[in-house]
Amino acid sequence: MAKDALIVIDVQNDFCPGGALGVDGGDEIVPIINKLIMRFDHVILTQDWHSAGHSSFASSHPGNAPFETIMMPYGEQTLWPDHCIRGTAGADFHHDLQWTKAELVIRKGFRPHVDSYSAFFENDHTTPTGLAGYLREREITNVTFAGLATDYCVAYSALDAIENGFAADVLLDACRGINLGGSLAAMITKMRKAGVTLV
Numbered sequence: 001m002a003k004d005a006l007i008v009i010d011v012q013n014d015f016c017p018g019g020a021l022g023v024d025g026g027d028e029i030v031p032i033i034n035k036l037i038m039r040f041d042h043v044i045l046t047q048d049w050h051s052a053g054h055s056s057f058a059s060s061h062p063g064n065a066p067f068e069t070i071m072m073p074y075g076e077q078t079l080w081p082d083h084c085i086r087g088t089a090g091a092d093f094h095h096d097l098q099w100t101k102a103e104l105v106i107r108k109g110f111r112p113h114v115d116s117y118s119a120f121f122e123n124d125h126t127t128p129t130g131l132a133g134y135l136r137e138r139e140i141t142n143v144t145f146a147g148l149a150t151d152y153c154v155a156y157s158a159l160d161a162i163e164n165g166f167a168a169d170v171l172l173d174a175c176r177g178i179n180l181g182g183s184l185a186a187m188i189t190k191m192r193k194a195g196v197t198l199v
Ligand code: VGL
Pocket: 010, 015, 048, 080, 117, 148, 149, 150, 151, 152, 153, 154
């Protein structure tokens, strides 16, 4: 029998309007996600959790500005404003998010030299977060994603879920995107082609 989990991606203050990397409408999804949390038997959260001076921050690269792309040893990396520094208010979950039911919080992006969009792997696509093993051991086969941002952490998580043998749904109404240079349309096409169910 299929076992389902809801995975709520990065519903943190810095990704909501007014935050360091505020996503348009990011706070609108909180009441929708709270209803989903009530409906699912198993709930997992992710939390972007960067070290100060993280290598994905433009401020760590003199001469580069936020939203530019640079080459890292593991490939291309978009540079971001400083955001979700562990222990700061910006890294906290949105204060209306009803997160207490969560059975697991996966923190990611804490290694100084590699960013992590996906809930499963760092951006080097080889360092695991442990989530795949956790889901397998719990016999969870189907994962449903909601949260921020559609075209970054949600999309990379859903693609890795499929690649690791899980069925993956993305609830687009319960997500909001950053949309850098057409990234939203591109990632939606990529997810659809990979076999993610877009709802
Ligand atoms: C995210 C950019 C940088 C996300 C995290 O949660 O989508 N995007 N860090």
